[in-house]
Each structure stands twice: as C-alpha cells, then as structure tokens.
Amino acid sequence: MRLAQTLAATLLAATSFSSQAVTLIHNFSGYQTTDKALIQFNAMAFDQGKVLDTGNFTELDEKYSDAERIDAKGKTLLPGLIDAHGHMLGLGQLNELLDLRDHSLEDSLAAIKHQAERLEPGQWLLGRGWNQVTWPGKQFPSREQLDALEIDHPIWLRRVDGHAGWANSKALHLAGIDKSTQAPEGGEILRDSEGEPTGILIDNAMSLLQQAVPSPTLAQEKKSLQNAFTTALSLGLTSVHDAGINEQTLTAYRELAKENAIPMRVYPMLSVDSHNYVKLLKAGHIGSPETRLYMRSIKLSADGALGSRGAALLEPYHDRPQEKGLLLYPESKMLSLLKLATDNNFQVNVHAIGDRANHIVLNHLEALDKKKSQQEYRHRVEHAQVIEVKDIPRFAQLNLIASMQPTHATSDKNMAGDRLGDKRLIGAYAWQTLLNQGTPIAAGSDFPVEPANPLFGLHAATTRRDRQGNPSKGWRTKEAMTLEQALRAFTLDAAYAGHQEKVIGNLQPGKFADFILLDKNIFEIDSQEIWQVQVLQTWVEGEKVYQR
Known part of the structure; x- marks a missing residue:
C-alpha cells in the first residue's frame, strides 16, 4: 500500500501545469485565516491555478454555472500548509541513512549492526536520530560501544538535533582525530579520563569528521x-x-x-x-x-x-x-x-x-x-x-x-x-x-x-x-x-x-489555489486526535499533486 501511494504521489507530482476550465470544488468544511478572523466556507472556484472565489456553494453554484464541479464528499479543506x-536534503536522504529516532541504545546498536550487513566494503555507515536524553542514565554514548560491534566500516551518526555526532574509532582515525586534536572555536570534542576522544563531537567539532565523509x-x-x-x-x-x-x-x-x-x-x-x-x-x-x-x-x-x-x-x-x-x-x-x-x-x-x-x-x-x-x-x-x-x-x-x-x-x-x-x-x-x-x-x-x-x-x-x-x-x-x-x-x-x-497563505481571490483535503475536521474533533488526521489530497496551483 505504501509503495502504491508513493508511486501515485510521484506521478501526480510530475504532472505539469495545463490550462483548464473554471473548477468549483464544494461539499467540504473549509477554514482559512485572514488578517482579521478565521473564515469558514464550503465552496471554492479556481481557474488557471488561482482562486477566483470562496464562499457558500449556493451562491457560487449560480455564479459559476458552467464550472467543472468536484464533490469533496464532506471532507475538510485547508490552505496548503507551510x-x-x-x-529538505535531510528529509530526502532519510531513506538512505540509518534512522535511529525513538530507538533505545540497545535497539540503536542492533540497528547499526543490521545496517552494516547491507553495506559494500569500505562504505561509510551513516545515520542520524539518536537521543541519549531518552536512554537510562541520559549519558552520551561512546566509540567503544560502536567498536564492540566489530563492524569494519567507519560509522558516523548525527544526534537527533544535528548538533552532535557519534563516531567509531575507524571514523575518527580516517578523519585524523586523536588525543592531540584541538576542537575548533564553537565546538567540543568529548574526552575520556585519559584525554582520548570518546567519539562524541559537538557543533563545530563535527566538521573535523564530516570532511572525511564522502559528499553526495x-x-x-x-x-x-x-x-x-x-x-x-x-x-x-x-x-x-x-x-x-x-x-x-x-x-x-x-x-x-x-x-x-x-x-x-x-x-x-x-x-x-x-x-x-x-x-x-x-x-x-x-x-x-x-x-x-x-x-x-x-x-x-x-x-x-x-x-x-x-x-x-x-x-x-x-x-x-x-x-x-x-x-x-x-x-x-x-x-x-x-x-x-x-x-x-x-x-x-x-x-x-x-x-x-x-x-x-x-x-x-x-x-x-x-x-x-x-x-x-x-x-x-x-x-x-x-x-x-x-x-x-x-x-x-x-x-x-x-x-x-x-x-x-x-x-x-x-x-x-x-x-x-x-x-x-x-x-x-x-x-x-x-x-x-x-x-x-x-x-x-x-x-x-x-x-x-x-x-x-x-x-x-x-x-x-x-x-x-x-x-x-x-x-x-x-x-x-x-x-x-x-x-x-x-x-x-x-x-x-x-x-x-x-x-x-490563504485562499483569498487572486492567490494560488494551493490547498489540501483532510479526512477529519480538526476544528471539531478532540484536539488530542489532530495528529492522527490524514491528508487525502494535496493541490498546488489548482492541480492535484497527491492523492492518498
């Protein structure tokens, strides 16, 4: 199902803009904000990628009598979200990187071990998303934990916020980071009791290792x-x-x-x-x-x-x-x-x-x-x-x-x-x-x-x-x-x-017809359920570019 949705979205996203007759979408609960208030509406006319009108269907139905009609079947319509x-590059690379968000330390190490089995010899194992704050003890991890996995790949894993990274000894060696390496201003190399790098680099110190990672x-x-x-x-x-x-x-x-x-x-x-x-x-x-x-x-x-x-x-x-x-x-x-x-x-x-x-x-x-x-x-x-x-x-x-x-x-x-x-x-x-x-x-x-x-x-x-x-x-x-x-x-x-x-930003006349349809009305359901609401359709300039 997920593959089919992705393929459908990709095909729709590739659709080029074409001229079209006036379209009247109706039978929805619509909401948009203006400088003064929250506006509700249940019909919208658009043409050539831009909004012509929003308001009550009875009025717009008569005004745009020749328009092509789309029945939204009672769903909820909002301006496209921003x-x-x-x-964007990080979002698009997620499928290529090991995603460690919401993983425990034990699950992270298991996922790292599994990811290594998929790599070609010499390839870097790259990932992001670990968060020591959610682990027992809340302590930063170390290179020893990665080295213990006996993985013959340099490993570099960025923290969930992107402001710290976790490396194994092989990655540190390839980057030339050792006991004598000084952290740049605005960065920190965490060290053990003997002054050796622990494998955690913070902020500007990450650049010392990043320069050894092959760039896309x-x-x-x-x-x-x-x-x-x-x-x-x-x-x-x-x-x-x-x-x-x-x-x-x-x-x-x-x-x-x-x-x-x-x-x-x-x-x-x-x-x-x-x-x-x-x-x-x-x-x-x-x-x-x-x-x-x-x-x-x-x-x-x-x-x-x-x-x-x-x-x-x-x-x-x-x-x-x-x-x-x-x-x-x-x-x-x-x-x-x-x-x-x-x-x-x-x-x-x-x-x-x-x-x-x-x-x-x-x-x-x-x-x-x-x-x-x-x-x-x-x-x-x-x-x-x-x-x-x-x-x-x-x-x-x-x-x-x-x-x-x-x-x-x-x-x-x-x-x-x-x-x-x-x-x-x-x-x-x-x-x-x-x-x-x-x-x-x-x-x-x-x-x-x-x-x-x-x-x-x-x-x-x-x-x-x-x-x-x-x-x-x-x-x-x-x-x-x-x-x-x-x-x-x-x-x-x-x-x-x-x-x-x-x-x-909203759907006032003259603006682009960028809008979405949702399966539930976020203004009527329990607020704790808002995160579960699904996007059914996404439209950009009056063209449907995604369909669930």
Missing part, C-alpha cells in the same frame, strides 16, 4: 530533493522554507527549477558557511514570490542545541553547572556575516536556542535595524527557544518574526527542565506570550529532527502534549496556541515570513 523551518554528488542531491518533495506533498505541505543550504544544493534546486521538476514551493535560506557566500549574495535574489523556487534569505546558526548542551546560556546549565554552551561564531564575525546579507538586501534568519544566543542575536538585529526598516527585511529568529523574559518584548519592538517549531516543546518537555531549571522555563517555548505582544510566529517542524507531518505540529501547538497524550493536562499550557493561531502560524504567517503572503 513548514517555515525544515531541511549533484545528481544524488537532486534525487534526494525529489524524494523530499514527494514526502512533503503527501503530508499536506505545499511550501517549505529550507533552513540552510550550501552552493551545491542551491545548484540542484536551480537545475530542478529549469527542468520544471519542483512540484511545490521552496524558500531556501543560503547558509553563511556556503562556498562563495559573498558571490552568491551579490548575485541577488533568485525567483520571485510567484515562482516555485524563491531565495532571498540567509541562515546563520548562533549556537547549538539544548539536548547536546550546545545552546548558549547566560547562566550555567542546571544539570551541568560548569558549562554554558557554545557560540558557533565570535560575536563580531556573526554581525559581519549578517551585515553582508543586509547590505545585499537579504533577509537574515538566525538560529538561536539558548537565552544568551537570543540576547546576542537581538542585539545584532537591533544594530542592523538602525539603517533600514525591519518590516522590509522581515528578519527572523529561528527557534527562539529559550529567551530571557526581559528580552521577549524586544521581538515586538524590532518587528521580528519568531520562527518556532511546536513539536520541539513536546519532544523537549522532559529534558528542558533538567537543562534549564524552572526559572528559565518561563521564557522557553513561549508561544502565547510572543503572540500576545503581536509577534508573528512562523511555524515549522525542523524536519528531519522532528517528523515532517504538520498535523503533528498543529496538535503540539494546541495541546502541549506528545502524541501519547503526555502529560495528560499538557506541559506549561499557558503558552499553548489556539487552533486558529496554530493554523495561521502554519499558513498566513509562515507565508509572510517568506515574503509570499500576497500569493499564498
């Missing part, structure tokens, strides 16, 4: 991106903001665009670490809000993540008082990289998780804002995860966008208190506080760190519970969103964060 922070070719990246398109469309995503790409991935996107092989909308952020960063900035924006590929922003990561204790904190970690996390760039270099972007009229999107990182990023964005209106740039703080309470109002004062991932809160709920203590949780995952002060939230998932399914995000945003229903009354529920707010964060405000709200 993930404002995902990693351009053709392989194009194939991975196409896999990601198929997956995203099957989940109801009609647009994704790709949070940090290098020059080769940009080339892959541009070639796919020329081949008319991008079946959805992609808003990539150019990584500041990209080869030819300055040259690419000077070349200017790529595409426009109307095109499937539109690039006018950059991505910089200020710090690491909470789970690997790389998030930069103002005060030490509650569960490790000798550590405060890592800044991935010196403050002055960070500012110069951001200024290079704004000097070339690029929006800046900055990863900041810890309260120190958020404080520094706010300072930098305030400095940038003095010369040109922030409302023109629409600068974003990606994650905005742990914010000192007195810094929260600065988001509104600087007209910033908070690009946040609801499922991070429900995944981190058990770990965040350990890392931060109760006091700093007040400014953590503070969605409602930000919304109440007028700060727009562009919602996403950070896939493949979290699952790409946006229904999981709508569920987490409104319940503050995980998909098993824990905790039963929700975690810090004062910061939960209403369902209307969550829908807006995954549609209109995500579109605004990508300078695209005039063409997508």
Whole structure:
C-alpha cells in the first residue's frame, strides 16, 4: 500500500501545469485565516491555478454555472500548509541513512549492526536520530560501544538535533582525530579520563569528521530533493522554507527549477558557511514570490542545541553547572556575516536556542535595524527557544518574526527542565506570550529532527502534549496556541515570513489555489486526535499533486 501511494504521489507530482476550465470544488468544511478572523466556507472556484472565489456553494453554484464541479464528499479543506523551518536534503536522504529516532541504545546498536550487513566494503555507515536524553542514565554514548560491534566500516551518526555526532574509532582515525586534536572555536570534542576522544563531537567539532565523509554528488542531491518533495506533498505541505543550504544544493534546486521538476514551493535560506557566500549574495535574489523556487534569505546558526548542551546560556546549565554552551561564531564575525546579507538586501534568519544566543542575536538585529526598516527585511529568529523574559518584548519592538517549531516543546518537555531549571522555563517555548505582544510566529517542524507531518505540529501547538497524550493536562499550557493561531502560524504567517503572503497563505481571490483535503475536521474533533488526521489530497496551483 505504501509503495502504491508513493508511486501515485510521484506521478501526480510530475504532472505539469495545463490550462483548464473554471473548477468549483464544494461539499467540504473549509477554514482559512485572514488578517482579521478565521473564515469558514464550503465552496471554492479556481481557474488557471488561482482562486477566483470562496464562499457558500449556493451562491457560487449560480455564479459559476458552467464550472467543472468536484464533490469533496464532506471532507475538510485547508490552505496548503507551510513548514517555515525544515531541511529538505535531510528529509530526502532519510531513506538512505540509518534512522535511529525513538530507538533505545540497545535497539540503536542492533540497528547499526543490521545496517552494516547491507553495506559494500569500505562504505561509510551513516545515520542520524539518536537521543541519549531518552536512554537510562541520559549519558552520551561512546566509540567503544560502536567498536564492540566489530563492524569494519567507519560509522558516523548525527544526534537527533544535528548538533552532535557519534563516531567509531575507524571514523575518527580516517578523519585524523586523536588525543592531540584541538576542537575548533564553537565546538567540543568529548574526552575520556585519559584525554582520548570518546567519539562524541559537538557543533563545530563535527566538521573535523564530516570532511572525511564522502559528499553526495549533484545528481544524488537532486534525487534526494525529489524524494523530499514527494514526502512533503503527501503530508499536506505545499511550501517549505529550507533552513540552510550550501552552493551545491542551491545548484540542484536551480537545475530542478529549469527542468520544471519542483512540484511545490521552496524558500531556501543560503547558509553563511556556503562556498562563495559573498558571490552568491551579490548575485541577488533568485525567483520571485510567484515562482516555485524563491531565495532571498540567509541562515546563520548562533549556537547549538539544548539536548547536546550546545545552546548558549547566560547562566550555567542546571544539570551541568560548569558549562554554558557554545557560540558557533565570535560575536563580531556573526554581525559581519549578517551585515553582508543586509547590505545585499537579504533577509537574515538566525538560529538561536539558548537565552544568551537570543540576547546576542537581538542585539545584532537591533544594530542592523538602525539603517533600514525591519518590516522590509522581515528578519527572523529561528527557534527562539529559550529567551530571557526581559528580552521577549524586544521581538515586538524590532518587528521580528519568531520562527518556532511546536513539536520541539513536546519532544523537549522532559529534558528542558533538567537543562534549564524552572526559572528559565518561563521564557522557553513561549508561544502565547510572543503572540500576545503581536509577534508573528512562523511555524515549522525542523524536519528531519522532528517528523515532517504538520498535523503533528498543529496538535503540539494546541495541546502541549506528545502524541501519547503526555502529560495528560499538557506541559506549561499557558503558552499553548489556539487552533486558529496554530493554523495561521502554519499558513498566513509562515507565508509572510517568506515574503509570499500576497500569493499564498490563504485562499483569498487572486492567490494560488494551493490547498489540501483532510479526512477529519480538526476544528471539531478532540484536539488530542489532530495528529492522527490524514491528508487525502494535496493541490498546488489548482492541480492535484497527491492523492492518498
């Protein structure tokens, strides 16, 4: 069944746009957000890929009497959902990598052993998704545990957040990492009592090993991106903001665009670490809000993540008082990289998780804002995860966008208190506080760190519970969103964060007919069931590109 669905989705995604008569879809429960309210409707007319009208079927039936009609059979219709922070290459590569998400240590080691049996001699065993926080003792694993498997392959496994990696001795040897190797600034090599590397590399130290791993070719990246398109469309995503790409991935996107092989909308952020960063900035924006590929922003990561204790904190970690996390760039270099972007009229999107990182990023964005209106740039703080309470109002004062991932809160709920203590949780995952002060939230998932399914995000945003229903009354529920707010964060405000709200984000006349049909009404069912809702159809520019 899964293979048939994938093939169907792939074929539909490859369908090229063709001229068509007016289409009237009806007999559904429709919802969309506008600047003023949540709008309900049960019919929509579209033509040539754009919406003509939404409203009551009786009226539209008469108005568009010659239209081709589609009976939605009582299902629920929403604007196409937008993930404002995902990693398309990582999503597309999941089938090629060992996925260790939700695995115990014992299950991880068994899966690694099994994966090795499938590899060619000399091939690297690559994977991601392990999370020591969910294991008994919550301790980082070590190279000895991998070496004990007696696998004759170099092994490199990235942590679930992508901010730490786990290597065996063979991989460390191939990368030239030993007792004398010094970690780069913004990185850490964990060591045992004798000073030997344990096999865990954090943040910038991962680059020491990554350089030994064979890089994917351009053709392989194009194939991975196409896999990601198929997956995203099957989940109801009609647009994704790709949070940090290098020059080769940009080339892959541009070639796919020329081949008319991008079946959805992609808003990539150019990584500041990209080869030819300055040259690419000077070349200017790529595409426009109307095109499937539109690039006018950059991505910089200020710090690491909470789970690997790389998030930069103002005060030490509650569960490790000798550590405060890592800044991935010196403050002055960070500012110069951001200024290079704004000097070339690029929006800046900055990863900041810890309260120190958020404080520094706010300072930098305030400095940038003095010369040109922030409302023109629409600068974003990606994650905005742990914010000192007195810094929260600065988001509104600087007209910033908070690009946040609801499922991070429900995944981190058990770990965040350990890392931060109760006091700093007040400014953590503070969605409602930000919304109440007028700060727009562009919602996403950070896939493949979290699952790409946006229904999981709508569920987490409104319940503050995980998909098993824990905790039963929700975690810090004062910061939960209403369902209307969550829908807006995954549609209109995500579109605004990508300078695209005039063409997508809802189904107002003149905008693209990007929409989805769901098997259940998320506004009528128990909120704990939202994550189980299935996408039946996905439409982009009035063309059905996925059918369940």
